[in-house]
Amino acid sequence: MEPLPIGQVADRTGVAVSALRFYEQQGLIRSERTGGGQRRYPRDVLRRVAFVKIAQQVGLSLDAIRSALAGLPDDRTPTRADWTRLSASWRPLLDQRIGTLLRLRDDLDSCIGCGCLSLKACALYNPGDAAASLGDGARYLVGDERPAGAATPSGAPSDARDIDSGPGIRSP
Numbered sequence: 149m150e151p152l153p154i155g156q157v158a159d160r161t162g163v164a165v166s167a168l169r170f171y172e173q174q175g176l177i178r179s180e181r182t183g184g185g186q187r188r189y190p191r192d193v194l195r196r197v198a199f200v201k202i203a204q205q206v207g208l209s210l211d212a213i214r215s216a217l218a219g220l221p222d223d224r225t226p227t228r229a230d231w232t233r234l235s236a237s238w239r240p241l242l243d244q245r246i247g248t249l250l251r252l253r254d255d256l257d258s259c260i261g262c263g264c265l266s267l268k269a270c271a272l273y274n275p276g277d278a279a280a281s282l283g284d285g286a287r288y289l290v291g292d293e294r295p296a297g298a299a300t301p302s303g304a305p306s307d308a309r310d311i312d313s314g315p316g317i318r319s320p
């Protein structure tokens with residue numbers, strides 16, 4: 149198949165020419181140059197760019213995307229088996245991200261272990277900011293277990309959801 153000039157890649161992917169140049173600079177895609185120095189892309193670049201675009205939209209870092217794409221061959225069009233391998237290596241990262249999104253969706257109205265101690269539930273789930281011992285940020289949203297001294301979902305009183313008029317925190 150005829151290689152594609154950058155404008156056609158931009159049109160078909162919905163990614164700006166400047167972003168495509170950036171992707172190339174970052175090693176996410178590759179092009180050949182014509183005698184006149186213009187970029188020409190193999191058609192499978194459309195699939196790579198679609199992958200990069202969606203991965204970015206769900207908040208994955210360029211490093212994570214680059215490392216996933218590094219498993220694809222540069223010297224030929226990736227086959228289904230190549231993408232299956234990428235998919236398998238990608239799964240743990242996606243599972244982790246999905247878990248975080250589910251907790252963000254379901255647990256944001258209860259204690260997230262961020263150190264604010266601003267909800268009544270914090271006294272139960274994060275007493276004295278015990279979650280700070282796990283690291284910075286909202287420890288329960290990233291999936292950390294509650295530290296010693298904090299109530300766990302199984303140990304929480306059955307009316308725990310009433311504390312903040314929310315559903316309470318479930319196991320990750």
Ligand code: FES
Pocket residue numbers: 258259260261262263264265266267269270274
């Ligand atoms: S919500 Fe911030 S520590 Fe509980």
